[in-house]
Amino acid sequence: MAIHNKSHSNHALMSLNKMRKDKSWKQKSAADFEKPDKVKILHSIMDCCEFLRGLPNESVQLICIDPPYNLELTGWDIYDDYIEWASMWINEAYRVLSPNGSMVIFGGIQFRDVKSGDLIDIIQYARHNTKFKLINTLIWHYKNGMSAHRYFANRHEEVIWLAKSNEYYFDLDSVREPYSEEDLKLALKDKRLNPENTIKGKNPTNVWQIGRLNGNSKERVGHPTQKPVEIIERFVKSLSYPGSIVLDFFAGSGTVGRVCITEGRHCLMCDSDPTSIEYFSKHLELMKKIGQSAEYKRIESINAFFNNKQGGNE
Numbered sequence: 001m002a003i004h005n006k007s008h009s010n011h012a013l014m015s016l017n018k019m020r021k022d023k024s025w026k027q028k029s030a031a032d033f034e035k036p037d038k039v040k041i042l043h044s045i046m047d048c049c050e051f052l053r054g055l056p057n058e059s060v061q062l063i064c065i066d067p068p069y070n071l072e073l074t075g076w077d078i079y080d081d082y083i084e085w086a087s088m089w090i091n092e093a094y095r096v097l098s099p100n101g102s103m104v105i106f107g108g109i110q111f112r113d114v115k116s117g118d119l120i121d122i123i124q125y126a127r128h129n130t131k132f133k134l135i136n137t138l139i140w141h142y143k144n145g146m147s148a149h150r151y152f153a154n155r156h157e158e159v160i161w162l163a164k165s166n167e168y169y170f171d172l173d174s175v176r177e178p179y180s181e182e183d184l185k186l187a188l189k190d191k192r193l194n195p196e197n198t199i200k201g202k203n204p205t206n207v208w209q210i211g212r213l214n215g216n217s218k219e220r221v222g223h224p225t226q227k228p229v230e231i232i233e234r235f236v237k238s239l240s241y242p243g244s245i246v247l248d249f250f251a252g253s254g255t256v257g258r259v260c261i262t263e264g265r266h267c268l269m270c271d272s273d274p275t276s277i278e279y280f281s282k283h284l285e286l287m288k289k290i291g292q293s294a295e296y297k298r299i300e301s302i303n304a305f306f307n308n309k310q311g312g313n314e
């Protein structure tokens, strides 16, 4: 059931509205927020557009998705008109994002036949049909990958960061990279750099070198296109704040949910494939194995998620 206009009736949305009125919002960072004791997670098995239609307006801080692109790699790459289908979830994503919110989309640049889509199609659509702002195109560079003989072996993927407005939340300090001792000394002598920020570490830039998960990676839970925790962690830390809501409506194995548990963000996940639930259980087992807490409050419905009703299990 759609609950678009009930924002006054739940606690999370009320505090979000209060923060919007706060003029210093753009300067806020993770330290200004309290981590919840246990985050709420709703993991639904249904079509993404149906799921999105049930979410309230402006209720989500970050959307982090890795969509299908009709490459006919698996059963879920099946849409006849890619952008017609994608436009439905792009528009719904815009509606559910908070004014300070962001959407991150993984993808690539490729076309094989008329039915396939890619990030260029999405950028083109968003540019001409929505008010989204493209803040960064990130290059995810990895050294490990498949070999190739008929083309140059692929060693990067692209990720776009779209913001709903120029008032977007961005906590750079939470993802700065430490300088080596030697580089720090040099950087502190550089008059162009602010020494206060230099001590905090460097901006990780828009080229991220993070290994892909290969077959024997310890993080692997079996999903064919599972993304590394490290890359999701960067987006969750920098573009959402503790206690806010993160959404992944192409959840796959639930890597986003896993990161939300460790980072103290509430999480909405959806995938059309029921196996998504099994993959997520594997993530939880792996977390426990490495000594991380995998505790969260499981929520059973969108209504229970937003109205703080007892609708879930511990």
Ligand SMILES: C[S@@+](CC[C@H](N)C(=O)[O-])C[C@H]1O[C@@H](n2cnc3c(N)ncnc32)[C@H](O)[C@@H]1O
Binding pocket: 046, 047, 048, 049, 065, 066, 067, 068, 076, 223, 225, 226, 227, 228, 249, 250, 251, 252, 253, 254, 255, 256, 270, 271, 272, 273, 276
């Ligand atoms: C590329 S995978 C996501 C992998 C994920 N990022 C991870 O780390 O495990 C895309 C997912 O979208 C799901 N999917 C495809 N079409 C969908 C739809 N219409 N609604 C919801 N989920 C869908 C697929 O089942 C698949 O698990």
